[in-house]
Amino acid sequence: MIHNLIIFASGTGTNAKAVIEYFKNDPRVQVSLIVCNNPAAGVIRNAEKENIPVLLIDRDSFGQDSFPRLLSEYNPSLILLAGFLWKIPESTVRTYEGKIINIHPALLPAYGGKGMYGMRVHESVLAAGEKKSGITIHYVNEKYDEGAIILQAQCPVLPDDTADVLAARIHRLEHFYLPRTIRFLLDTYREPAI
Numbered sequence: 001m002i003h004n005l006i007i008f009a010s011g012t013g014t015n016a017k018a019v020i021e022y023f024k025n026d027p028r029v030q031v032s033l034i035v036c037n038n039p040a041a042g043v044i045r046n047a048e049k050e051n052i053p054v055l056l057i058d059r060d061s062f063g064q065d066s067f068p069r070l071l072s073e074y075n076p077s078l079i080l081l082a083g084f085l086w087k088i089p090e091s092t093v094r095t096y097e098g099k100i101i102n103i104h105p106a107l108l109p110a111y112g113g114k115g116m117y118g119m120r121v122h123e124s125v126l127a128a129g130e131k132k133s134g135i136t137i138h139y140v141n142e143k144y145d146e147g148a149i150i151l152q153a154q155c156p157v158l159p160d161d162t163a164d165v166l167a168a169r170i171h172r173l174e175h176f177y178l179p180r181t182i183r184f185l186l187d188t189y190r191e192p193a194i
């Protein structure tokens with residue numbers, strides 16, 4: 001069985017890139033679509049380089065009932081949110097229940113929720129004097145950052161860390177664990193019984 005992977009990303013796309021690279025020579029897994037809401041996002045340039053189709057969305061197309069059907073044309077085993085900030089509409093969450101995962105750059109439930117993204121997360125972790133931070137890969141439900149946790153990995157927060165330094169350490173964790181978690185999920189994948 002060939003697994004199709006859809007990646008939602010609207011930023012630099014380093015995680016999308018790590019996943020694309022990891023599965024590049026694996027005939028069982030295909031990154032079949034990148035969904036993006038930012039025409040200037042770095043992730044688009046990389047998708048073009050790799051010949052992966054890009055679906056550029058706006059609020060209207062995203063919110064429409066036809067959106068889950070549009071995704072179904074790509075028959076995804078898994079949908080990955082990697083740096084995608086819009087809340088996923090309920091109809092899409094319902095249609096793909098158990099198939100949408102998100103990566104968050106902190107140890108949820110701490111430092112999650114609406115508005116907690118990018119550098120704000122790391123700045124808050126530093127401001128609170130935390131001794132450790134990390135990443136969370138979790139299923140997506142209707143609430144921001146609240147779905148069941150699949151994997152967490154920790155790293156230290158060091159006394160001299162700036163938000164940039166911490167962000168780089170977190171990115172390294174993400175790039176290692178995200179593709180491998182996807183590999184695990186696909187290896188244990190079962191089509192839901194109808």
Ligand code: GRF
Nearest residue numbers: 011012013014015083104105
């Ligand atoms: C990652 O830190 C991820 O945890 C968060 O958004 C960031 C995306 O980074 N959801 P990149 O665009 O993959 O570099």
